[in-house]
Each structure stands twice: as structure tokens, then as C-alpha cells.
Amino acid sequence: MLLYERLAGELRTQIAQGALHAGERLPSIRQLAQGHGVSVATAVQACLQLEREGLAVARPRSGYFVRAMALQPPTARSPRRRAPGIVSNPALQNVLDMLARSDLLPLHSATPTPALLPQSALTASLARCLRHGASAALDYAPPQGHLDLRRQIAQRYAQVGAAVAPDEIVITAGAMEAINLALRIVTTPGDVVLVETPTYHGILQTVAALQLKVLEVPNLPGQGIDIARLEQLQQQNTVRAAIVVPNFNNPLGSLTSDVDKQALLESCAQHGTVVIEDDIYGELAWSGQRPSPLRRWDRHGIVISCGSFSKTLSPGLRVGWLAGGNWTDALIRAKYFSTVGSASLPQLAIADYLQRHDLERHLRRLRRTLADNGQRLHEAVTRHWPAGTRASEPQGGLSLWLQLPAGGDGSALFEAALAKGIGTSPGVLFSSRGDYADCLRLSCGLPWNERLDHALKRLGQLAAHQLG
Ligand SMILES: Cc1ncc(COP(=O)(O)O)c(C=O)c1O
Structure with a gap:
């Protein structure tokens, strides 16, 4: 030893x-x-x-x-077994409208606060690109995106053992556009797609806008995607595509193991299902060890991988990408018809940043801070919230998922918190039909301070008041 x-x-x-x-x-x-x-x-x-x-x-x-993860994890529940159906969840619109306020303590926003992102280095890169290459920065970008940036992204895939060529990368406006384009080229309205439950509400909105029907496969706290159920659903239904977040599901922060990732791919390959992988949190492992994307084991050529710089460098520059594999040409065409190409300046600035700076060093610091924030949030919930509150044990990403004790109502707590100037995300946002009414998601993207401790205390009081 x-x-x-x-x-x-x-x-x-x-x-x-x-x-x-x-x-x-x-x-x-x-x-x-x-x-x-x-x-x-x-x-x-x-x-x-x-x-x-x-x-x-x-x-x-x-x-x-x-480590003090003293709270019990949320109960694993088998979601209602429903026939494939259109997303029907009024909260998706109502809640997001209510959160469109700039005066809130943004515990609802799954983004690192600006101070945790390399703002001055990015500002310098933007200025440099304008000073030394204004013509390129102000011109159309190629529909596929600038080659320098695509090369840098391909290099990062190589570092985690995934062979992705710069030629199959398509730059998009964030992961949202990537998911949207991928769904548009592989599905037609009325098709059935698999999504996780709980899952990110943006995925549900995209699926709804494209008039796709959903089947929900559980993502289990501390475990990740329920592979046995995924296989069962595919045996019982014709599924066109699966949109999954195996690395740090939003909102649970759970990680699907390498073994289960490979089983997922085998199951989908056998049933002819295209896998749309959303790997937006892959770089944010709290342990520091970046898990592999599904793309690493894609021996059947069934994966379209989506990524983004929104959670690591800047959400506002709107730079994401697709690793399109067999669908690359169709994706480039779809991107062209959609927006001609993504804005040049943000692409060139991020490529410049990646060339000049040690991204890994920034990520090391960011991951540690997020892990620390998550830990402190968990401790504050332990101290201030009613006994019986449960919490996820995120292994990465930006979210902490809370389940209130019996009788608790996440939407009522969300509204009460909003009245006090605190933004949260009610659980009903994270499924196709408004399940998880007793849950709430908090962001780990805000560095710990007294204001946050005070807000957590206030939220705990509101939750206790609700329970009577
Ligand atoms: C799982 C997931 N996918 C996609 C997005 C959207 O990312 P982007 O800002 O790159 O469009 C988010 C943002 O919260 C997310 O949590």
C-alpha cells in the first residue's frame, strides 16, 4: 500500500x-x-x-x-406509467414568466454567478478580436462555425477519449439550439422521444414546440438513468430519439455510471433510437474527474453530442456545439436555414481565450467553488429547514434538488419566496406533466455569503410555516 x-x-x-x-x-x-x-x-x-x-x-x-451530506436523498419514485403524450405543463410558461425579474436573489438560475467566470480575460479576447481581426469578427461565420474553435472543442473531446473530428462539429447558439437542431433533423411531429424525469425544463419546451410525444425514464438520485426501465420502454414503444443528460442531470446532479452509459447505448442501438446527449455539465464534476461523454462509446454511430460554454465561460456569448457524427451534413444545413451561422465575434473570442489561457486551471477553481457552494447549501438546509426535508447529493453541475416533508408544496414555497425577492425553481417545472409538486431546485452557482445564509433561513421558515 x-x-x-x-x-x-x-x-x-x-x-x-x-x-x-x-x-x-x-x-x-x-x-x-x-x-x-x-x-x-x-x-x-x-x-x-x-x-x-x-x-x-x-x-x-x-x-x-x-463532507456533511446529512439529509436523506429524495425518495426514488416510479413515475406514473403513461402512454406517450404531448408535453402538457402550464408551469413551463407561467413560472418562467414570473422569474423574468432582475431584482431576485437568483437561486433559480443554474449558472455560475459572473464573478466565478473569467470575465476580464474574455473581455480582453473580445477586444483583441475586434482590434486585430475586425473584418472576420464582423462578417458572417461559416454555417458550421469557425475552424479554430471547432479544433479546440475536438481537442477537449480527445482528452476524454472520444474521437471527434473538427469536421463534425457545428457551432450553435448554446446547447439549446444544439438540442433543437438535432431534434429537428431526426424527428417529425408526432414521433415519440424519451426524456429523463426529472429533467431540464428547456428540453421539455423544445420537445413541446416540435410537437413530439414523450415517454419519461426515471433518473434516480445518486444513481442516474434507470437503464432497465429505458430498455422496457423501448420494448413497448417505437422511440425515435432519447434526449439524455448522463453527466450531472439537471436538477438532480446525478451521474450515470460508465457501465450504464454503455448499456444505454446498446439498448438504443438495438431499438434504432438516436441518442441526443446533452453534456453541458460534463466539465463540472465536483470531484474534479471529468466523466466521459456517451460519444466515447458510440460504436454504432447513434449519438449526437451537444455541448456549451454557457456553464463554464459565459452564458451570454451563446456559444455551444454539436458533434454531429453521421448527421453532420444535415445539421450544417439545418443550422444554415435556421440562422445562417452563429455570430462570429463570440466564437473568435472564445477560440482566442482557449488559446491564451489555461481553461483547466479555471475549471479546477470553478468546480471546487461549486462543490463548496453545494455543500454549504446542503448544510444550511440541514440547519434551517423543517425536519424530514430531503436533498440530492449532486456529484457535479449546478443544482441542488430538495424534497419537502409530507404536506409540503414546492409551488407555494416558490411563490412565497418570490414575494420575498428570492428566486427558486419549483419541482413542477422538471417533468412533462407537472410531477414533483413537493420539490424545489436551488442553484449552487452563487458563492456562499451571509445574504445567502439569510435567504436559506428565510426559505426554511416559509417551508415550516406552510407545513403548519
Ligand atoms: C441540461 C441543460 N441543457 C441545456 C441548457 C441550456 O444551455 P445553453 O445556455 O448552452 O443553451 C441548460 C441550462 O440550464 C441545461 O441545464
């Missing part, structure tokens, strides 16, 4: 036996090194090992803490 493994083992035992409590600070790296007669590097490795196992979390400038 290596030295760091031995030290990690000792700390693991102390945590298991309660000598180190949930939420407590681990001894500092220096203390660990001196106390155990090992080098600083070994002590760091031991802490990183505990972090990978989900037992410890690093807080910037404060050290390592024992």
Missing part, C-alpha cells in the same frame, strides 16, 4: 468512527504531514483521495472538511 493510501485509510476510519464529524475541518496539510511523518505531497494526495471518494471537500483557502 502506498503511503498516501495508508494515510487516507486512517482518516477514513476516523470519519467512520465519528472521531472526525461531518462538517469538521480535517487537520491542515502541514499538521497531517508532521503528525504522520510523511511529505506534504503525500498528505495532499491523501486528502485528494478522500475528496475523490466523496468523504471530504476542499474549501478555497480554508482546507479540507469532512
Whole structure:
């Protein structure tokens, strides 16, 4: 056994036996090194090992803490078994209209707050592109997108073992346009598509706009997509496409394992289902270990992979992409008919940023902060919310999913919070027919501060009041 493994083992035992409590600070790296007669590097490795196992979390400038996910996970429920149907959920419009206010504490917004994004470096890249290449920056981009950017994206796929050529990447206005184009070229109105439940409401809106029927496959807290149910649904129905978020489902933050990802692909290949993978959170693993996209195992050529810089660099620049595989030509044509091409300046600026800066360094910091925010939100819910509240244990992404105790109403809590200037996302948004009425999603994109603690306390009081 290596030295760091031995030290990690000792700390693991102390945590298991309660000598180190949930939420407590681990001894500092220096203390660990001196106390155990090992080098600083070994002590760091031991802490990183505990972090990978989900037992410890690093807080910037404060050290390592024992992870305190004290709340029970949301109950896994088998969703109502419904025949394929059109999305019918009035909340999708009503709630989003109500959230269109700029004065809210944005706990509803699954985006890192601007301070967590490299704003000055991106501003410099935008200025540089205008100063030194105004003609290109102000001209139409090719429908497929600028080659420099497509090359950079292909390189990132290569780093996670997925062979994607720059030639099959199509730049889009965020992941939303990517999903929309993919659905438009593989489906016709009335087709049946599989979506997860719960899932991101934007996917539901796109599917509704294209008049597709949905079947819902559960995404289980802490486990990911229910592969047995996915197979069963495909045996019972003709499914044209599956739109899935295996890496850190929004809202659960769950990760589908590599084994299940491969089983999903085999099942879909066998039933002739096109897989539209939304990998927008793949870079935001709280452990720091980027999980593979489905595209890595796409030996049947059935995957269209969608990605975006919205959650890592800037949501406002609206730069996303498709790795189109067998559908690349059709996707380029669809992109051309849709918007001719995405705006040049944001593409060139992101390519410039990626060339000049260490994206990985920025991501390391961002992931740590998000993990820390998630941990603190979880702790605050433990402290301030009614007993019996349940919470997901996100492994990445930007969301914490909460389930209120029996009798709790996520939509009523959403409205009460809105009246106090706090934005949240009610659970009813995350399914085709408004299920999850007792749930609420909070964003982990806001750095922890007193205002946030106060808001969590207020939300807990409102939830308690509701329960009487
Ligand atoms: C799962 C998922 N897909 C897509 C999007 C939209 O991404 P973009 O801003 O790149 O269009 C979001 C945004 O919250 C999301 O959570």
C-alpha cells in the first residue's frame, strides 16, 4: 500500500468512527504531514483521495472538511406509467414568466454567478478580436462555425477519449439550439422521444414546440438513468430519439455510471433510437474527474453530442456545439436555414481565450467553488429547514434538488419566496406533466455569503410555516 493510501485509510476510519464529524475541518496539510511523518505531497494526495471518494471537500483557502451530506436523498419514485403524450405543463410558461425579474436573489438560475467566470480575460479576447481581426469578427461565420474553435472543442473531446473530428462539429447558439437542431433533423411531429424525469425544463419546451410525444425514464438520485426501465420502454414503444443528460442531470446532479452509459447505448442501438446527449455539465464534476461523454462509446454511430460554454465561460456569448457524427451534413444545413451561422465575434473570442489561457486551471477553481457552494447549501438546509426535508447529493453541475416533508408544496414555497425577492425553481417545472409538486431546485452557482445564509433561513421558515 502506498503511503498516501495508508494515510487516507486512517482518516477514513476516523470519519467512520465519528472521531472526525461531518462538517469538521480535517487537520491542515502541514499538521497531517508532521503528525504522520510523511511529505506534504503525500498528505495532499491523501486528502485528494478522500475528496475523490466523496468523504471530504476542499474549501478555497480554508482546507479540507469532512463532507456533511446529512439529509436523506429524495425518495426514488416510479413515475406514473403513461402512454406517450404531448408535453402538457402550464408551469413551463407561467413560472418562467414570473422569474423574468432582475431584482431576485437568483437561486433559480443554474449558472455560475459572473464573478466565478473569467470575465476580464474574455473581455480582453473580445477586444483583441475586434482590434486585430475586425473584418472576420464582423462578417458572417461559416454555417458550421469557425475552424479554430471547432479544433479546440475536438481537442477537449480527445482528452476524454472520444474521437471527434473538427469536421463534425457545428457551432450553435448554446446547447439549446444544439438540442433543437438535432431534434429537428431526426424527428417529425408526432414521433415519440424519451426524456429523463426529472429533467431540464428547456428540453421539455423544445420537445413541446416540435410537437413530439414523450415517454419519461426515471433518473434516480445518486444513481442516474434507470437503464432497465429505458430498455422496457423501448420494448413497448417505437422511440425515435432519447434526449439524455448522463453527466450531472439537471436538477438532480446525478451521474450515470460508465457501465450504464454503455448499456444505454446498446439498448438504443438495438431499438434504432438516436441518442441526443446533452453534456453541458460534463466539465463540472465536483470531484474534479471529468466523466466521459456517451460519444466515447458510440460504436454504432447513434449519438449526437451537444455541448456549451454557457456553464463554464459565459452564458451570454451563446456559444455551444454539436458533434454531429453521421448527421453532420444535415445539421450544417439545418443550422444554415435556421440562422445562417452563429455570430462570429463570440466564437473568435472564445477560440482566442482557449488559446491564451489555461481553461483547466479555471475549471479546477470553478468546480471546487461549486462543490463548496453545494455543500454549504446542503448544510444550511440541514440547519434551517423543517425536519424530514430531503436533498440530492449532486456529484457535479449546478443544482441542488430538495424534497419537502409530507404536506409540503414546492409551488407555494416558490411563490412565497418570490414575494420575498428570492428566486427558486419549483419541482413542477422538471417533468412533462407537472410531477414533483413537493420539490424545489436551488442553484449552487452563487458563492456562499451571509445574504445567502439569510435567504436559506428565510426559505426554511416559509417551508415550516406552510407545513403548519
Ligand atoms: C441540461 C441543460 N441543457 C441545456 C441548457 C441550456 O444551455 P445553453 O445556455 O448552452 O443553451 C441548460 C441550462 O440550464 C441545461 O441545464
